Every structure is written in structure tokens, then in C-alpha cells.
Amino acid sequence: MKNAIVAPTVPEAPMLAARRAARRSAPAPALRDHPAVAALLSPRPHSALWVPGSRDLDDPQTLAALSLAVSAARRRPDASRADSLLAPHPLVMLAARGLPAARADAAFCSSDPWGFAAAAARRVRDERPALCIAVGGFGAEALLVADAAGAARASLVCGTADLAQAPAFILASDAALVGEEIYAAPALAAMEPRATAWLRGHDALRALAIATIAIAGLADVLAALARFPSLGAFLGKLAALLRSDS
């Protein structure tokens, strides 16, 4: 046997390795089992109708909706083949037709939000899809789509970052993505290491923002406190301020 030089390998502690692997691949536990993402990825015998908001392609919510469609199609190519998408703008239709996970049936109906919602509602009633996914920027017109989905007994997954529209979606849908969740949903549906890294990046940035606000608020309070001779004087002034406000 020749004298081969073998580099000594240091085996990693199994627990540590497992923890590292889990950290690399799994998103935050609270988001992993999001009902909306689970509904998107669950096996279904019939087609789904995508309604990516009633705004143009320059709205980040529309981009997030298309990104979610791509992620869902990559995870479940068999189920997504028969899906259709109703576009609120010709550019959205062209973008949807050129998606990497090919979506053959993308149609444009109207760029007027109410006209678009009416067309989407009509299509839900006609085609009776098993799942209706209304994720994107919506106004009050989204309730028409939600009502049509309810009447057709289709499962409804809604999502919007419009704060005024969120309560209506929570009320009307089976599962709702609220606020930032629509931007995190594509990564949740993809479940790839890179997507997980993006999610972790979101969380880190949010923690940084919260910490900055907390530190700035504390510094403001301390600066105000320094202007008073004692803590008692500060609290007295604060109480007087609150009383005068009420």
C-alpha cells in the first residue's frame, strides 16, 4: 500500500450539524405552516384562477403576486398547468405569459379596477375553479371577487399590503396574507435555501428597524429627562400633559 497523505477530517458534532442544516433550510416556524401557502401547495384536482391585484406591473404587490405564481408552479407543476390568470393590465398579461413556469392561459380583460373585478367575478362564476387566488394591490372592488368565489364555493386565498383592504380580505377569505406576508409568501412557497436566506434577511432588517426605533425613542426620553432637575418633576410634567390632552 502506497503512503497516501490523507488530510485529517474533523467530524462535526452531530447535534451542531443538524442544527446548522435546519437553520439553513427552514424558514421561521410561525411562517412555515402559513395556511395560505399550504392552500396554494396542497394537491387539488381542479384548476385555480389567479387574480394578481388590479394594479399595473410597476406596483411591487403585482410583482410579488407573479413571483408567488412562479414559486407555486415550480413546487406543483402538475397542479399549476391548468391554472389561469386574469391580468389587470396588458403588461401583466405579457409578463405572466413569459413566466419561467409557463402559464398558458393569461388573459387581459380591463384596466379599470371595477371592470376588472366584474370580469374576474364573472369568470369565477362561469368556470367555478377549485381555488381562487387574489393576491396583490386591490381596492374595495376585491370584495366582488371574494363574493363570487364564496358563491361558487371556491376556496379563496387573498393577500394584500393595502392596510385599508386587509380587514375585508381577512373577513372574506379562507386564508389571508396580510402586509409583508405577500412579499414573504413566494419564498415560503419556494422553500429553497436562497429563498430562506431572503426570509432571514427580512427578519434581520425588521429587527434592525425595531431596534433603531426603540433606541431613538429611548434617547428622546432620556434627552427630555435631562432637562428636568429630578425624575419627580419630569413625571409631574408628563402627568400634567396627559391631563391637558384628555
Add this chain to the structure above:
Amino acid sequence: MRHRTEAAVSTAAAIVTVAVGAVLVTGGLCPGGGVAHAGGTLSVWFDLLAAFAFIAGGQSLVERHMRKIDARDEGWRFSAVTVGAFWTTLCAGAFKLGAPSWETPLTDPQTWFRRLTDTVYAPVQAALAMLAAFALVFALHGAARRRARALGPMLACAACVLAASTPIDLPIAGREGALAPACALAGAAYDALAAVGAGAQRALIIGIAIGVVSVSLRVLLRLEKLS
């Protein structure tokens, strides 16, 4: 060969996306400079390109409705009206029908396009807005019936806001300020809701802002390929 052409087109699209994105981001961060001006010009180019997309949109619309008319599907008469309205408006606008000269703007009262807008489109849109209000009430009623559990807290919040923002100081059964304690309670509840709501809204807005930045960066850096 086809594969190579597709790859070349994809690379060109990536270069254009990254370059335009860099100009727009730089222009947003440094307003007033030459880069910001270039960003404005690029936005106009985007609008021009978007106008061409309407041709594809129109084709999709007509194709779908013509198929419906051809097959005499349910509601084909509505499709016929849609296609008819589409072609009439397109011809009236594209050929400037009714205009005394080609230089006359489309918004001139003599053009057919303007007449169609004033006599058909505006009244129909107003009627639709009115009908939409009714449709929304029914839709909300339907949603509330289906998800009665979620409706409770929402209605409670709405009642608090309504009670706190309505001045109820009418004398009831001859007593001045009979409802004052109830109003004070609703006011306190409203203040508490507003404080909690403001905090929650700010938290959501922070998350949304981070999400917008993240999605935009993913598209600009071509990590998210949407085309």
C-alpha cells in the same frame, strides 16, 4: 440556434433591467441631478413601451370574446357589446373621426371620441359606480354571513369608533348629559384602539417597506426572473 437566441435575449433583458434599475434608484437617492433627469426620461420610455402592450391586450380581449360569440356561450350578447364598443372607440380615437383637422386634439368637443366619452362612457361609469355600491353591500353581507366569528371584533371596533366620533349630548327623558358616561367609555376605548392600531399599522408598514425593497432588489438583480 433558438436556444442561443433566447439566451441572448434574456441576457440583453437582464442588462437593460439592471442598468435602468440602477439609474432609477440613483435618481431617487440623488434628486435634482442629471441621473434623476435620465430616470424621468426612462420612465417616459417605459410608458411608450407599455402602450405597445395594449395591442397585445386588445388582441387577447377580442379573441376571448369572439370565441364566446362564435360558440354562442352564455352571455355572448354582452361579449358582442364589448367587442362592438372596443372597435368603435378604437376607430373613433385612431382616425380622429369628426375632427375638423388632423391637428385637432382628441379631447376637442367635436371629435367622436370626446362625444362617446361624454355621452356613453361617463354616464355608464357613473351608473356602474352606483351599482357597485349596492354590490359591495351585498358582498360584505355575504362575507359576514360566511365568517360570522371574524366579524364580532371588527363590528365591536367599528361601534367604538362610531360612538366616540358621534357627538351624543342630546337630553334623553329630560336629563342633560344622560349618555355622557357611555360616551366617555367609548372615547377611552377608541383612544386605546387608536394607540394599538397605530402601533400595529407602523409595524406592518415597516414590514411592507422591507418587503418592497426586497422584491424590487430581487427583480433588479435578476434573482427573481419574471420574464
